[in-house]
Amino acid sequence: MSETMKAAIFVEPGKMAVEEVPKAHLEKDDDVVVRVVRACVCGSDLWYFRGLSDHPRHSQIGHESIGVVEEIGSEVTSVKPGDFVVLPFPYSCGKCPVCKAGFESVCPHGGYFGASQAEYVRVPEADGTVVKVPGSPEDYDDATLASLLTIADVMSTGYHAAASAEVKPGDIAVVMGDGAVGLCGVLSAHMLGAGRIIAMSRHEDRGALAREFGATDIVAERDQAAIDKVLEMTGGYGADAVLECVGSKQSFDTAIGLIRRGGVIGRVGLPHDVEISAEGTFYGNIGIKGGPAPVRHYDLHAGLLDAVLKKEINPGRVFTVEFDLDHIQEAYEAMDQRKAIKSLIRF
Amino acid sequence: MSETMKAAIFVEPGKMAVEEVPKAHLEKDDDVVVRVVRACVCGSDLWYFRGLSDHPRHSQIGHESIGVVEEIGSEVTSVKPGDFVVLPFPYSCGKCPVCKAGFESVCPHGGYFGASQAEYVRVPEADGTVVKVPGSPEDYDDATLASLLTIADVMSTGYHAAASAEVKPGDIAVVMGDGAVGLCGVLSAHMLGAGRIIAMSRHEDRGALAREFGATDIVAERDQAAIDKVLEMTGGYGADAVLECVGSKQSFDTAIGLIRRGGVIGRVGLPHDVEISAEGTFYGNIGIKGGPAPVRHYDLHAGLLDAVLKKEINPGRVFTVEFDLDHIQEAYEAMDQRKAIKSLIRF
Numbered sequence: 001m002s003e004t005m006k007a008a009i010f011v012e013p014g015k016m017a018v019e020e021v022p023k024a025h026l027e028k029d030d031d032v033v034v035r036v037v038r039a040c041v042c043g044s045d046l047w048y049f050r051g052l053s054d055h056p057r058h059s060q061i062g063h064e065s066i067g068v069v070e071e072i073g074s075e076v077t078s079v080k081p082g083d084f085v086v087l088p089f090p091y092s093c094g095k096c097p098v099c100k101a102g103f104e105s106v107c108p109h110g111g112y113f114g115a116s117q118a119e120y121v122r123v124p125e126a127d128g129t130v131v132k133v134p135g136s137p138e139d140y141d142d143a144t145l146a147s148l149l150t151i152a153d154v155m156s157t158g159y160h161a162a163a164s165a166e167v168k169p170g171d172i173a174v175v176m177g178d179g180a181v182g183l184c185g186v187l188s189a190h191m192l193g194a195g196r197i198i199a200m201s202r203h204e205d206r207g208a209l210a211r212e213f214g215a216t217d218i219v220a221e222r223d224q225a226a227i228d229k230v231l232e233m234t235g236g237y238g239a240d241a242v243l244e245c246v247g248s249k250q251s252f253d254t255a256i257g258l259i260r261r262g263g264v265i266g267r268v269g270l271p272h273d274v275e276i277s278a279e280g281t282f283y284g285n286i287g288i289k290g291g292p293a294p295v296r297h298y299d300l301h302a303g304l305l306d307a308v309l310k311k312e313i314n315p316g317r318v319f320t321v322e323f324d325l326d327h328i329q330e331a332y333e334a335m336d337q338r339k340a341i342k343s344l345i346r347f
Numbered sequence: 348m349s350e351t352m353k354a355a356i357f358v359e360p361g362k363m364a365v366e367e368v369p370k371a372h373l374e375k376d377d378d379v380v381v382r383v384v385r386a387c388v389c390g391s392d393l394w395y396f397r398g399l400s401d402h403p404r405h406s407q408i409g410h411e412s413i414g415v416v417e418e419i420g421s422e423v424t425s426v427k428p429g430d431f432v433v434l435p436f437p438y439s440c441g442k443c444p445v446c447k448a449g450f451e452s453v454c455p456h457g458g459y460f461g462a463s464q465a466e467y468v469r470v471p472e473a474d475g476t477v478v479k480v481p482g483s484p485e486d487y488d489d490a491t492l493a494s495l496l497t498i499a500d501v502m503s504t505g506y507h508a509a510a511s512a513e514v515k516p517g518d519i520a521v522v523m524g525d526g527a528v529g530l531c532g533v534l535s536a537h538m539l540g541a542g543r544i545i546a547m548s549r550h551e552d553r554g555a556l557a558r559e560f561g562a563t564d565i566v567a568e569r570d571q572a573a574i575d576k577v578l579e580m581t582g583g584y585g586a587d588a589v590l591e592c593v594g595s596k597q598s599f600d601t602a603i604g605l606i607r608r609g610g611v612i613g614r615v616g617l618p619h620d621v622e623i624s625a626e627g628t629f630y631g632n633i634g635i636k637g638g639p640a641p642v643r644h645y646d647l648h649a650g651l652l653d654a655v656l657k658k659e660i661n662p663g664r665v666f667t668v669e670f671d672l673d674h675i676q677e678a679y680e681a682m683d684q685r686k687a688i689k690s691l692i693r694f
Contacts, residue, residue: 097584103609106632108584164634237444237455252625262450264636271625276635278599278621282614285453285638287511289611291629 007118008328008345010061013051016329021060024120029075032126034067034085037137038149039117039345040319041331043179044270049332062117063089064153066145068137069130070120078127086131086305087123088295089113089153094128102301104128105292112292117328117345131299134309146316146344147308150184151299154342155315157268158184159304160293161243162192165266168241169193172234175215176255177245178206180318180342181268183213185243187315190214191307198230198239200254206341209317223250227257239263244290249273259286266290319344354465355675355692357408360398363676368407371467376422379473381414381432384484385496386464386692387666388678390526391617396679409464410436411500413492415484416477417467425474433478433652434470435642436460436500441475449648451475452639459639464675464692478646481656493663493691494655497531498646501689502662504615505531506651507640508590509539512613515588516540519581522562523602524592525553527665527689528615530560532590534662537561538654545577545586547601553688556664570597574604586610591637596620606633613637666691 003023011017024033039062048055055061069083079085090112092104099107107128115121123129133148140148147155158181167173173194175185178201189197190213199210202220210218221229230239238260244252247269255265256277264287276288299305307313321340323331325347334340350370358364371380386409395402402408416430426432437459439451446454454475462468470476480495487495494502505528514520520541522532525548536544537560546557549567557565568576577586585607591599594616602612603624611634623635646652654660668687670678672694681687 097582097587098608101587101607101609103632106608106630108608235444240444240448260448261445261453261455262448262641267629271629274625276623276625276628278618278623281623281635282618282638283453285450285636285641287634287636288623288628289632289634289636291632294609294632 005119006325007060007115008062008325010048010055010057010059012057013049016332018326018328024118024122026071026073027122028124029073030125030127031073032069032076032079032123032130033071034087034121034123035070036065036067036116036119036121036347038145038347039065040149041335041343042153043181045332046336049336060115060118062115063113064149065116065121066149066152072126076126079130079132082136084133084136086133086148086152086299087113087116087121088129088131088156088299090292090295091124091129092296093125099128102297103294104296105294119347129296131296131305133305143314143316144308144311146319147314149344150315150318151295151304151308153295154180154318155184156295156298156304157181157293158245159188159298159302160290161185161245161266161268162188163266163302164264164289165241165243166264167192167194170195171240172196172198173241173243174198174200174230174239174258175243175245176200176251177269178203178210179245182245183209183318183341184315185245186210186215187213187313189243191313198233200226203338205320209341212317223254226254230258241266245269247271247274249275256280256286261285264289268293318342322346352466353672354407354462355409355672357395357402357404357406359404360396363679365673365675371465371469373418373420374469375471376420377472377474378420379416379423379426379470379477380418381434381468381470382417383412383414383463383466383468383694385492385694386412387496388682388690389500390528392679393683396683407462407465409462410460411496412463412468413496413499419473423473426477426479429483431480431483433480433495433499433646434460434463434468435476435478435503435646437639437642438471438476439643440472446475449644450641451643452641466694476643478643478652480652490661490663491655491658493666494661496691497662497665498642498651498655500642501527501665502531503642503645503651504528504640505592506535506645506649507637508532508592508613508615509535510613510649511611511636512588512590513611514539514541517542518587519543519545520588520590521545521547521577521586521605522590522592523547523598524616525550525557526592529592530556530665530688531662532592533557533562534560534660536590538660545580547573550685556688559664570601573601577605588613592616594618594621596622603627603633608632611636615640665689669693
């Protein structure tokens, strides 16, 4: 294939580039190739951009995008060229017991995208993976396109935190993390009817968006001071549900400290040095659930796609800056330096 | 007080006695005193009987009983002398957010009984603790009294394992442990509609009762062989739900090995040296829930009391031998030596 496309390349920690690479193409009969319309940078991309976790150097990256189907493999039946689709960050068969139980993100036949910050992307197992959107991108305003982009990962991940934490109407929910996922966790807790939503945030812009998304209280304290504060706010009993959207030991230990006995911690932050006490959680009847978010399940079966299309929710508000692909370095830096909550890439 | 009563005494590992002790009496205004009609020995009592865990020597013990209210404190409003009651092993205020959420067993104002293998027992916080049964013990046959006794702990604990594991209609459930709790877990998974119930058992009598309670398969293998067997039985995907009713590292690790991705382990076995991998559970989206069973909640709000009274379930079948209090040593030995599944004490 002599055709090429532009793609973001992770060169080394702190350094991104844009290069011409072979254009994404069909490799298997159940693949589709999608022309990307919007992509973005994920908080999890910052781990290797900051050199805090390993990632192959000089490799394509990105796992959140929406776009238009360009080509389909011979076995694909659910979409055709020209269809508008959301691409969940996990791909999945859609047919096995794990997928049928609503956990496509851990489908043993699936995997994760790693090349969607690019003009085109190959989608494996398309029929079990893509989320079809009515019409075409031109039918939607920029705000709706931004919100559709969030249900490829960040909004669905926030929802997984809330659903895993078993947020129920009237609950007191605490959200650990004020990044885009945490903010979407606030919105999700609100969707599930939480009566009081306490967002842990010490950044004014994020706290403001948390309030817009439904937070009733903002707590700036950390560690024991944060635990004391939440216990004081809850008559000493703690929060019914905690959405753990960070993944650090510090955040998890705080979650354990402020959860009510019998409560559930829903965790979506990739765990780094987290330790779970088998005894402590048992004698407090504390539940621990969560993991990589089954995006497609929530988009289609928990109503996220519908809610975005009906403008009932506007999770795209987490994108506070926007770049073209040529400025991918700036897109990463804006998030790394906390100048932006989340960077959108427009094609 | 010069009145005395007979009570079981834990003398030292391997040795029980019956002694005359001061009769249980009201200490607080929200106490009641109950005349015990049936009590029993718990698998958890064997830990210190066997010298495997610490317990104060020469102390009264027992935490499962049913009986008749003898005296009530001045603040008690929900029962009167002569009422027939089940005494859940945890006592609880019944009014705080933890109790209202259905987790009376970890009520911060409550605690655990430790003296109900005796002719009389004092029940603290009676209004938030006891489960009233219509009529009097004389109205019921022995089988029903035995089943009522199980909803003071063992049946409710098995139910907590199943409810915590989120057993749903059609699920494949695995039950770790073939003691009385595990067997009640089988019955509970059956009540919740599991389509296939795999009981881990290598004792013929227990396996037979597991089948009577709804088990569809018995697996005698252990460790990796047990994991391999269940994976083979489930097309390689594992069980939707695991009821962990043992609490050992061996049992928990086996549970982790055979749970389906996205599944939940409901644990009720007191953890001994169990380790929970924060990463392993996260990347498999494995949920971990459970702890001491909120007995009263399940008795009243999950229908256990009704199901026993209507003879829809017969969990009392776990009692395979029966003693009077004077033979408490034999009651412990029968379980310790695995001659009995569970020993009932008749007064």
